[in-house]
Amino acid sequence: MNLKVPESITFAKTGFCPGCGHGIAIRLIAEVMEEMALTEKLLAVVDVACSSLAIDMWRFDTVMAAHGRPIPTAVGVKHIRPENPVMAYFGDGAAYNIGMAETVHAALRNDNICVFVVNNSVFGMTGGQMAATTLPWQKTVTSPYGKDPKKYGTLDITKVIGQMDIAYLARGELSGAAGIEQSKKMIKKAFEKQLANEGFCLVELLSECPTNLGMAPVDMMKHVHTAMAGYFKPGEFIDKGGSGR
Amino acid sequence: MEKVLMKGNEAMAEAALRSGCRFYSGYPITPQTEILEYLSWRLDEVGGTFVQAESELSGINMLLGASAAGARVLTSSSGPGFSLKQEGISYLVAADLPAVIIDVMRIGTGLGDIMQGQGDYLQLTKGGGHGDYHTIVLAPNSVQENSDMMDLAFDLAEKYRHPVLIASDAAIGQIAEAVELKEFREHDRDKYEWSIKGCKKGDEQRKIQNTYYTMPSYPEYLKAKYAGMESNEQRWESYRVEDAEVIAVAYGISSRVSKEAVDIAREKGLKAGLIRPVTLWPFPVKAFAGLKSVKAFISVEVNILGQMADDVRLATQCKYPVGSYGTFYDIPDPDVLVEKIEAFYEKEREK
Ligand SMILES: Cc1ncc(C[n+]2csc(CCOP(=O)(O)OP(=O)(O)O)c2C)c(N)n1
């Protein structure tokens, strides 16, 4: 088989677990960059969590931000290099737990960056603890009896920033050919909007973490499509278009 | 050049952009807010970026991104806000990134209050955030120095790829004095090979990480970096120390009153002198070498612990008594300092 892979993928020894959704997301971003001829321009910001493993997987100039701070870090980058596409690529724990204030305020300022949140419903890097995105009654190492919805809610980002004046808000799933293809379109659209100076774009990608959910990779993919996409509905929630900031 | 009347905080802000700084992100807190307010319109005039961040935490991380992209960057805060910046300062150090961060010190632990203080000495000089590091700390004591030190701060940050802190205080920040401003300097954001700009085909990928500790030579690299700062960057001012028997050690607002006290003491025939650390870290150990007649030191600070006194003891290898005159939030009183110097002489006579 002749494998065609974007030049920005390094094939360095991967730090991701087998079956991890991060690998799919990175591949999609690299393909979009190649299609848009942005490979040599993209400036990436990752978190210290599992997204940091991407640094060696791709050939983009990259900053590793503090946990939960990829968005403000990317905002700083974009102000200095407005002509470059800039993305913050990181996990849901960082985006919606420790970094929630930063996420909401970047949306409030309509900062012209792309944010890709890899939502695997747990804190991956630290061993699968409960996150804001953990589903009701989902068992994790810090919710051993299941997440009690009376004690901890489950956060759907579209309900938090869904009414805000931003350029793009979408959710895709990194599971199944159709879901992955749709996710790629969303990623591409987000970058197109940034180039058109439309403002803040957030794409959430429902993703696999077989290690911490204790599932075989194939079961994990099914779980993303059924349980996760059942709760967090994929789709486009804001798609402003056109007007500029 | 012509002199203008400016508040200390404004002079720092104006000087920063004249040093080529084009990015500021901060959050209001008294007594540093003039820096934020001034730059909110002034950076715009020179084509720079001002962001009022949602918190100090966010502000310092914007700064990190802007620095990684090659800009000269500034932020400022005080008290509780300065504590929130520690996360970012530690990350800036870990990522080898230049930045200038001003602490316009106010008093107190917790919220404290908005009056001048020098209670952040330990936080400023011993690391402040988590981990194993120092930052260069500059301590201006006049509006003119607020302006003059900005070039130095940015140049040192660039030279060492390391954050540089400025230890100001509410008094120096708020007083208005005549100041001669410096010429504008340009900064090219593409000047550094290491800054992120887009990875072209032949380029080596630029990675601004904070996990360089996986490099085998990293400990040696770090040790050499700090050793370089310690041997090359000690700065101080010595005043009437040649024949001095009692030497006050003071920086910032305390150094101004201490100088006055030295003059009063001299008029009374007491051999007093002053060492003013201009860098708080590296502490100017060299200033304490070769003092022929000294019998005692007194550290003068706006804090109750006498936070700097231990550094004076270390600089003199504990060979001399080191007293402490610390106020809570009052500016030290020169007459009180003179009394303390007189008390020393009385004790000597009793011996
Ligand atoms: C201030 C701070 N608190 C906690 C941590 C520990 N920590 C590292 S990654 C992480 C959570 C990661 O989860 P997520 O952001 O969802 O990313 P994933 O690993 O799942 O991709 C935590 C809590 C940290 N590095 N810094």
Ligand code: SF4
């Ligand atoms: S812990 Fe989970 S998110 Fe992290 S690399 Fe492994 S599978 Fe991926």
